[in-house]
Amino acid sequence: MQLNKIGSRVLAVLCLAGQAWLSSCDDHEPTRMKFVKMPTEQQASWQASLRMLDQALQESPNNPALHYQIAQxxxxxxxxxxxxxxxxxSLKFDSVNCRYVLLASAIYLQMDKPQEASRWMKSLKASQCVAKADYYLGKTLLAAELAEPSLGSWVDTLQQLLASGDANLAWAQGLLALQQGDSTxxxxxxxxxxxxNPxxxxxxxxxxxxLRANNPTLALAYLNPWLKWAPQHATLLLRKAVCMQALQQPDSAMIFYEKVVRLHPHRVGLWLTLSELAYQRENYKAAERYSRELLTHQPQSAEAKYQLALALVKQAKMEEAFKVAKEAHLLKPDWDKAKQLAERLEVDKNPPPVQQNYTYQAPVNAAEKQATESPVKQQTTTEEKKE
Incomplete structure (x- = not known):
């Protein structure tokens, strides 16, 4: 069923939601939503939209466009x-629909699962998309997330398809500038x-x-309205945690990091971030708890074992501290800090004068991985070493 045949109920939904729908809504046209600068005032409207779309879906359960709108x-x-x-x-009904595949890829990117996003993008060809710019924007976003050198070529292609000042072109050019280190x-x-297109x-x-421009206050000015509307948005919560850390508010940062890892359990490396912050706050029991949580997910993590050993030393749990420090050293024989800690604990069973000056720098997600080598991401978080 074409979107323009769904009926007055869905059209009312679109008006209520405040969406600017582009294109004539052909099933193969990559329709994009543009959001007015709400977002808090429209929260109730979006909830009403979802209720009405759900009612429409009950009448037309096999309509892929309805599933797509709700997914958006x-x-x-x-x-x-x-x-x-x-x-x-939506994809069950139309597995080659451009806009459905692009949204699936975008969702996986938002979940910090770039390999899954890549799998979907590989299944899609430009010829399947009426609006070629949407296809190349998807390729651009994926290249940015994976820190691929092909990012520049995708942006060049978009420049040929979109007018100067187009929101998506500016977005793509902004990602390229981040990769090139020009945060301004x-x-x-x-x-x-x-x-x-906010x-x-x-x-x-x-x-x-x-954040790359060392302006966390500005970042918060954009984040806070969105988080009032979407308080469970893990990616934006993660960004806020980094802001709090940059503003030297570790307690607040810990609250947001923990929210993120509860919403996205696959971001297991955030437990290490939490452990380090707790240690810095001299909350050694919490540091121990967070390290153990990471080890339940990654039992061979040398970083987690090292961090656990530090927390145990501060609690005078010397026997276990020596055991896990030695394990950390065996897992990473070339890591000097783990080696030194294990050796000192072996020499004497008393708490050595260990200082928490090791910071395990890891990217927030694959898109930011290059920030440690190139400037696409801020260097203020200590997330999982999974990339």
Whole structure:
């Protein structure tokens, strides 16, 4: 069923939601939503939209466009599990629809699962998309997340397809500027993109650019309105945690990091971040608890064992501290800090004068991995070493 045949109920939903729908809604046209600068005032409207779409879905359960619309709303809210469920339903009915595949890829990127996103993008060809720019934007986002050198070529292609000042072109150019280390230019471009199309995804990268420009206060100015509307948006919560850490507010940072890891259990490396912050706050029991949590997910993590050993030393649990420090050293024989700690604990069973000056720097997600080598991401978080 074409979207324009769904009926007055769904059209009312679109008006209520405040969406600017592009294209004539052909099933093969990559329709994008543009969001007005709400977001808090429209929260009730979006909830009403979901209720009405659900009613329409009960009448037309096999309509992939309805599943897609619901997935779009959940995606912007950061409810990735629900968004995935609905977009998978759309794909069951039309597995080669460009906009459905692009949204599936975008959801996986938002979940920090770039390999899954890549799998979906590989299944899609430009010829399947009426709006070629949407296809190349998807390729651009994936290249940015994976820190691929091909990012520049995808941006060049978009420049040939989109007018200067287009929101998606500014977004893509902003990502390229981040990769090239020009945070000032990136911030300007991403502000332009946000002003034209203030989505959660653009907000995420805009905040990344602000953090790279050492301006966490500006990042919060964009984050806080979105988080009032979408308080369970894990990616934006993670960005806020980094802001709090940059503002020297570790207690607040810990609250947001823990929210993220509860919402996205696969981001297991955040337990290490939490352990380090707790240790710095001299909350050694919490540091121990967080380290043990990481070890339940990654039992061979040398970093987690080292961090656990530090916390145990501070609690005078010397026998176990020596055991896990030795395990950390065996897992990473060339890591001097683990080696030194194990040797000192072996020499004497008393707490050695260990200082927490080791910071395990790891990226927030694959898109930010290059920040340790190139400037696409801020260097203020200590997330999982999974990339």
């Amino acid at each position: 709303i959940y995606y912007q809210q950061g409810n990735d599990t629900a968004a995935l469920g609905y977009i998978r339903n 230019k990136a911030l300007s471009l991403l502000k332009t993109a946000y002003d034209k 989505t959660a995804s653009i907000t995420n990268y805009l905040c990344m650019a602000a």
